[in-house]
Amino acid sequence: MEDGLGGKDHPRIVDGTLGLGGYSEAMLREFPRAEVIGIDRDAEALRRARVRLEEWGPRFSAVYTNFGNLQSALSGEGLGVSGWQFPPELKSNMFDAFVFDLGVSNMQLSEGERGFSFQRDGPLDMRMDPEGDAPTAAEVLARTDAKELARIFWEYGEERHSRRIAAQVEECRRRGKSPQTTGELAALIRGCLPEPVQRKMGGHPARRVFQALRIFVNDELGELEAMLEQLPALAAEGCLAVIVSYHSLEDRIVKHRFRAWEKETGWGRVLTKHPVLPGEEEMERNYKSRSAKLRAFQFSD
Template sequence: MESTSLSAENNALHQPVLLRTCIDLMAPAISRPIDSRATGIVIDCTLGMGGHSEGILTEFPDVTVVGIDRDPQAIELASKRLERFGERFHAVLTTYDDVDRVAAKYGDHGKVDAILMDLGVSSLQLDNAERGFSYSHEAPLDMRMNPTQGISAQELLNSVEVGELARILRVYGEEKFAMKIAQAIVRRRETKPLATTTELVELVRDALPAAAKRTGGNPAKRTFQAIRIAVNTELSVLEKAVPRALESLRVGGRLVIESYQSLEDRIVKDAFQRGLKSTTPAGLPMELDDHKPFLKALVRGAVKADDEELALNSRSASVRLRAVERVRTTPTHLFNPDYYRGDTL
């Protein structure tokens, strides 16, 4: 693990993606007093190095931010970065599908004013080469966002059967040559198991047809994405987190989500659509109150980075930002006990 002082330098260089847009979208919910409470409560579901949280805490002097991250190093470094805000910042080591439990502990009667999710791998993880997330640097094949839990990328690659491995690459990486790569991995591990990122990059490059290697950047990019998603169960966590986040908002609260690949964005879009559309059965002469939309879209479609943002932060190139406001309580017929639970931290 790199030193705190070195990572603090990285914190200073990190530019949170679409920070101004995120703040402006959350501002009406954060700054509006509710009942006797004149301060806002925000959950940053993907704390990372604390860039978005710092922006929120700086912009709104009375707001409280609760930051969630599964990476112990992120918790340590972001807490150090944000310690000047005192009791206005709290960090919780967990996955962000626990957002409802965090809201139950820190929110006002279990509800908060705004929630932010900045999905995917963090700059902290990408920039720390030894974590194994980057295909540009040699490192052990780990890729765990919490290095103390679950199986590593090396364990997954050297144990999963070829069919499941191909499915992971095809579904999570949208890799056209998934079976070719999976078969090459299985052949390789029969003599010498994969151990480093460089070995995986070389194996993928050798497995692909020549034409497929001429465009699209590093040919191992999709494979690394797929393995990382599988190791960290990212999509299943997201599928649970979005409805739990919506249920954790007060009426008038806002949820902002930044996605970086189509699988994430599809999950977010589908979850939002369920709350943006009326579910009144077709053929009825009027809209039923309990079937009216409980969400309002705050942006048209998905916001992308403009030229100014791209110049500031190259990692914003693939961002898709969606945002909604909760306009009423969740209809009973959409309540799913698997998503919404009453346990506490």
């Protein structure tokens, strides 16, 4: 009996942004014969998702890695390293669906000590993989000159006051007071923008700088490009690629890549001429979904 996904008896689905496993769980339920492999670079998320999805037994497995390493993560070698082995009968590197729900999770945002939130005080970390060796946001601020910081704030946050804020960071650094906590950075931003400017900004005045730093610290756009480069080689006939993005920078990358796969390489077709947006009810229930855009591509048979 087939269960509807690409007409396969045993579809193999990759959840490239496992988080707490909400998407994986929904897919395990929806496709009773599917096997789901979840990837995340946040070891804590992975631990929690494993507990949540334990009841699904061998139909679910989790890999601790960056999806920018998609190919090695999904090769027998990558999975072996992370303690997961392909059942021998399934030893193949082709998959029937890939799902990516980009960006940070609610868990990462809501736990102050992860340093993502301008509303919760904590160390200025912002690494999705705090067990890795990439520099923290505090280290980036302490080491990067004002010109480059302004570029980061503008390019990844579209922050109009990028130069003023970057100059203030440099000034604090000169006084030996480079921000070490989310509260200190939020206060620095507030302190260097006049009240009327802050009122006009719409939303918290630190929102754009926090977004920009987070994207930079985690090289989010670079990893997305790397993943999109590798995905086609792993796609079985009829494979679906579904990507949900939350800001225009990542959505643009996905849109262009899908279009190139259709028009330039002829690998399949874009299923979403326009991105799918959340309905009113979804937006009420889940605030974060307000900025979500879903795009889907299907590889040819």
